[in-house]
Amino acid sequence: MKKTHKIWIITLFPDFFESFLETGLAGQALRGKRGVDLSVELVQLRDFSESSYKGVDDAPYGGGPGMVMRPDILKKALWEGVIEKGQYGEDYKDKLHVVFPGPRGKRWNQEVCIDFSKRIWGEESKDLVFICGRYEGVDERFIQNYVDEEISLGDYVLTGGELAVMAIIDSAIRFLPGVLGNRESFEKESFNGGLLEHPQYTRPRTFEGREVPEVLLSGHHKKIEAFEKAESLRITRAYRPDLLEKE
Numbered sequence: 001m002k003k004t005h006k007i008w009i010i011t012l013f014p015d016f017f018e019s020f021l022e023t024g025l026a027g028q029a030l031r032g033k034r035g036v037d038l039s040v041e042l043v044q045l046r047d048f049s050e051s052s053y054k055g056v057d058d059a060p061y062g063g064g065p066g067m068v069m070r071p072d073i074l075k076k077a078l079w080e081g082v083i084e085k086g087q088y089g090e091d092y093k094d095k096l097h098v099v100f101p102g103p104r105g106k107r108w109n110q111e112v113c114i115d116f117s118k119r120i121w122g123e124e125s126k127d128l129v130f131i132c133g134r135y136e137g138v139d140e141r142f143i144q145n146y147v148d149e150e151i152s153l154g155d156y157v158l159t160g161g162e163l164a165v166m167a168i169i170d171s172a173i174r175f176l177p178g179v180l181g182n183r184e185s186f187e188k189e190s191f192n193g194g195l196l197e198h199p200q201y202t203r204p205r206t207f208e209g210r211e212v213p214e215v216l217l218s219g220h221h222k223k224i225e226a227f228e229k230a231e232s233l234r235i236t237r238a239y240r241p242d243l244l245e246k247e
């Protein structure tokens with residue numbers, strides 16, 4: 001049976017995802033067009049607010065700048081907009097993995113990404129729910145009660161979780177078998193095997209006085225492979241020596 005994977009995104013800005021879902025390899029994959037039955041459902045958080053102005057945030061207890069996203073409205077969006085709509089039932093925890101991207105989460109990198117992809121879509125075979133934070137963030141009690149995993153893109157602060165969600169999804173779906181064809185294989189890409197990718201060249205053969213390395217024109221596969229390996233090492237040493245120290 002073909003496995004299906006659904007991704008729910010609770011956000012105040014569903015428009016953010018429009019071109020992401022329509023464009024390129026990720027867009028195709030997320031519309032179920034790359035041999036994997038993937039689909040995305042956007043959930044507008046405001047639809048679950050009962051106030052006349054559709055507010056979803058309030059001032060922080062204890063004072064301080066900015067606003068905080070209310071836990072009761074987030075819970076309603078998760079229950080009605082995801083669990084009930086998707087018919088996950090009482091045992092939804094066995095079928096859904098709720099992710100909150102935020103600065104204190106586990107730092108996203110290729111290793112974490114591969115583990116995430118294999119775990120969620122392989123071993124556990126769960127659907128995903130992403131909560132996009134805005135303002136000063138989300139009430140801690142919602143995170144404690146409903147979030148399974150917190151992920152950080154890096155040590156900086158974004159204005160909202162939408163870009164983080166796109167980066168996480170975009171990088172993780174590449175490890176779903178079937179999404180990348182042979183031509184786009186990740187095996188020779190950066191970080192696979194702990195090195196950066198070797199430099200790439202295409203036409204024209206001469207560009208502003210710089211030539212394509214001769215060996216790449218030789219058609220000698222073994223020599224090309226050896227050259228690319230050496231280049232990969234050279235580039236890693238020059239740009240990211242810390243990757244070599246990890247070995």
Ligand SMILES: C[S@@+](CC[C@H](N)C(=O)[O-])C[C@H]1O[C@@H](n2cnc3c(N)ncnc32)[C@H](O)[C@@H]1O
Pocket residue numbers: 100101102103104131132133134135136137138151152153154155156157158159160161162164
């Ligand atoms: C302005 S930020 C809130 C930052 C929060 N007040 C803090 O200092 O940690 C709004 C939202 O953007 C998202 N966000 C910000 N930085 C992020 C990062 N480094 N990785 C992932 N998501 C991030 C989170 O969802 C966060 O709730």
